[in-house]
Amino acid sequence: MSAPVAGAVAVLGGTGCMGRHICAAFAGRGARVVAVSRRRTPVVDAYRFLPMDVVQCTAEELAAVLTAERVDTVVNATLGWGRTEEEMGYTNVRLVERLLDAARSMAHPPRLVHLGTIHEYGPVSHGTLIDEGLPPRPQTLYARAKLTASRMVLDAVRAGLLDGIVLRVTNTIGPYPAPESFFGALAARLRDVAAGEGVELTVADARRDYVDVRDAADAVVRAARSPLADPLVNLGRGEALHIRELVDALVRATGLPPESIRERPGDVAGRSAGADWIRVDNSRAGRLLGWRPRYDVDASMRDLWDTVRPAPPMSSRASSGSPNSATTVLCEVDPARRRRSPGGDGRRRR
Numbered sequence: 001m002s003a004p005v006a007g008a009v010a011v012l013g014g015t016g017c018m019g020r021h022i023c024a025a026f027a028g029r030g031a032r033v034v035a036v037s038r039r040r041t042p043v044v045d046a047y048r049f050l051p052m053d054v055v056q057c058t059a060e061e062l063a064a065v066l067t068a069e070r071v072d073t074v075v076n077a078t079l080g081w082g083r084t085e086e087e088m089g090y091t092n093v094r095l096v097e098r099l100l101d102a103a104r105s106m107a108h109p110p111r112l113v114h115l116g117t118i119h120e121y122g123p124v125s126h127g128t129l130i131d132e133g134l135p136p137r138p139q140t141l142y143a144r145a146k147l148t149a150s151r152m153v154l155d156a157v158r159a160g161l162l163d164g165i166v167l168r169v170t171n172t173i174g175p176y177p178a179p180e181s182f183f184g185a186l187a188a189r190l191r192d193v194a195a196g197e198g199v200e201l202t203v204a205d206a207r208r209d210y211v212d213v214r215d216a217a218d219a220v221v222r223a224a225r226s227p228l229a230d231p232l233v234n235l236g237r238g239e240a241l242h243i244r245e246l247v248d249a250l251v252r253a254t255g256l257p258p259e260s261i262r263e264r265p266g267d268v269a270g271r272s273a274g275a276d277w278i279r280v281d282n283s284r285a286g287r288l289l290g291w292r293p294r295y296d297v298d299a300s301m302r303d304l305w306d307t308v309r310p311a312p313p314m315s316s317r318a319s320s321g322s323p324n325s326a327t328t329v330l331c332e333v334d335p336a337r338r339r340r341s342p343g344g345d346g347r348r349r350r
């Protein structure tokens with residue numbers, strides 16, 4: 001556990017899959033959280049919330065908001081999706097331009113923790129340990145846009161114009177997965193399947209590094225407060241697991257028999273397409289942030305399943321008194337995420 005956090009933290013994208021855990025992690029360390037996104041969802045009910053399309057603000061407006069809120073850390077956990085370079089760049093690149101311009105104009109600019117992605121490195125050969133020195137060669141629109149934004153942040157930090165850090169995060173698993181993510185969608189299918197029917201599934205013949213989303217959020221909090229020698233840190237579990245192993249862990253978590261999954265050959269599309277091998281070198285994260293992954297895959301999949309599985313019957317829900325019932329969670333994730341607009345987020349990914 002990292003040290004308590006004193007000041008205010010603006011989490012841009014606070015309603016998102018990463019953002020909700022980042023808000024919770026900062027709040028858990030005593031920080032005042034200001035969540036920002038275009039649409040409010042119940043995920044941010046516990047925090048101050050500002051409904052803003054950050055791309056549509058001027059740099060001056062954004063600087064004025066951050067100053068008025070006395071924000072000393074900004075986390076960029078936003079994400080956009082699209083089919084063209086322009087759509088993909090709307091949130092992924094233009095929002096970062098706005099943020100950097102705003103920070104430059106502020107008398108006391110906040111520290112920026114920018115979430116990049118491991119996909120910025122592009123496909124690597126089998127066996128590669130992906131460290132921060134690997135030359136990025138992204139192949140997809142998404143990865144190229146993310147690399148452009150990360151480079152803008154890194155250039156500003158290295159030129160002494162900004163206090164900030166880029167975390168290149170690998171794919172995540174754990175509670176509240178994106179419904180359209182591979183494991184989020186699979187968990188929903190396993191929930192909805194009729195008894196004894198099973199699910200037919202194409203499983204990529206790939207080994208990838210998946211980290212628990214709560215571990216990633218913990219690293220963000222550490223990055224906000226660590227005086228670092230280097231502004232670029234990769235984040236991952238440090239293991240390349242076969243997708244089939246991860247599927248098996250999810251099926252175990254559901255309690256269904258292993259034969260509930262019937263494998264079907266074929267290609268798999270999404271954010272990670274073409275990435276047949278991902279294993280992250282997380283030694284810099286360990287050295288500079290004192291970070292290490294805490295959740296093993298079975299724990300991540302159990303907690304993922306707990307947020308997707310059918311709600312318990314009304315009687316047991318009433319007696320449990322838990323504010324985090326599966327019903328509450330499922331209602332707020334789906335509808336908001338399907339109404340994606342500029343930046344084209346009606347996406348199929350990972």
Ligand SMILES: NC(=O)c1ccc[n+]([C@@H]2O[C@H](COP(=O)([O-])OP(=O)(O)OC[C@H]3O[C@@H](n4cnc5c(N)ncnc54)[C@H](OP(=O)(O)O)[C@@H]3O)[C@@H](O)[C@H]2O)c1
Pocket residue numbers: 012013014015016017018019036037038039040052053054055076077078079080090091095115116117118146169170171172173178343
């Ligand atoms: N999830 C992962 O497994 C993973 C792995 C590696 C890296 N990352 C990185 O982590 C970041 C977050 O990913 P995510 O999966 O959490 O994304 P997400 O679930 O799609 O959340 C995106 C968030 O950004 C907000 N947003 C989008 N455009 C905005 C705009 N113009 N102004 C204000 N808010 C905006 C969204 O809310 P509104 O749409 O309501 O505005 C939402 O809160 C991304 O940079 C991604 O590359 C994620």
